[in-house]
Amino acid sequence: MTGWDRALAGEPWYPEAPAGHGGSGGFEDPAVLRPPDLGRAWHRDFHYPRGVVPLGAALVADLVRGAQQAVRTLRLSASGGLAARFVGPYVYLGTARADPPSAAERAAALADVRGYPARFRGHWAAARAELEARLRELEQAPVEDFDPPALGAYLARAWQVHARAWQVHFEVMYRLLASHELIRDELAGLGVDGDELLRLLHAEDNSVLAGDRALSALAASARRAGLAHLFTEHSGPLLPRLARHEAAAAWLAEFREFLAVYGQRCDALGDLTRPSWVEDPEQPLALVRMLLLG
Incomplete structure (x- = not known):
């Protein structure tokens, strides 16, 4: 079946x-x-x-x-x-099904959204600090020393952090989307094409962009060190090949520093069968290879 x-x-x-x-x-x-x-x-x-x-x-x-x-x-x-x-x-x-909001609920929500841009930076900074602190606690735990009950408790804490991350995501995203639509409506009332808003509003820097820049910097460093051929002229795993070349030692030290900061990224979201970059360094190394080839 x-x-x-x-x-x-x-x-x-x-x-x-x-x-x-x-x-x-x-x-x-x-x-x-x-x-x-x-x-x-x-x-x-x-x-x-x-x-x-x-x-x-x-x-x-x-x-x-x-x-x-x-x-x-x-x-x-x-x-x-x-x-x-x-x-x-x-x-x-x-x-999900829900009853429509009452007029009073909608008015309160609109007031919340109109005031949110002024509160956004503080809200986001506090939520980010909370999540990063809880994630560091999980990353620094001596998991290899845990017995089964301790591992179960650790997993429960990890679920809690994951759940909180999604709560923050939607708390922020829904308010920002609503703010965006309110501004579009204001522009439309002034005779301005709402699509102009996309050119007026720009996203701030974030850790994903920072990680992408760090990957580009690693590729540039490999090229300067004369290591590009180790990435581009051979197939198969990259880490063992780099480890066999003394000239790559300094670059590998840079790569380890990169993993210490960005190693919890993964090539898929919420896929428990896909390892993080720190668990499988071949994933970010393959991205460096693509940058060198491109």
Whole structure:
């Protein structure tokens, strides 16, 4: 049977999987797509192009709960946030059901959004500091010394940080999107094409851009050191090849410094089968190779 056949037959997605669409606190948690869901619109989610393993279902739950919690506190529309359904290992997103906001709720939300640009920097700085501190605590924990109960507690803490990250994402994103639309409306009222806003507003620097610049700097450093041929003229793993060349020692020290800062990045979001860069350095080395070839 296919995953869809099993869903139609009422079988769980995986053994002991939750069967219903309800969740604690009234959240609409992820579940297998069932016939009653077919009257709602769903689209394949780009965050998980390869699907998820069963353990990864908790990551999807954090995403949709973050969205649903955000719209509960910013009552601008009838949307209940994101809902998720599984078809086999694949994740489909739709809109969670919710009652439309009252006039008073909508007025309060609009007042919140109008004042948010002035509060954004402080809100974002505090949330970022919180998440970075909690992530450092996880990264510095002596995991190799943990017994099974300690590992379980560590995993629970990691889930909590992941859930908090999605909460922050939607708290900030929904308010910024709403602010963007309010400005578009103001411009339209003045006879200005709303698309002009894209040229007026520019994103600030961020860690993703900083990581990309650091990768480019590594590629430039390899070229200056005469190491480009080690990346471009051979196939196979790059790290062992570089380690065999004494001339690459200084560059590898730079690379280790890069991993210490950006090593928790990954080539996929929320995919528990994909290692981070620090776990598999061949991933960022392959990107350096592409930069040298390009």
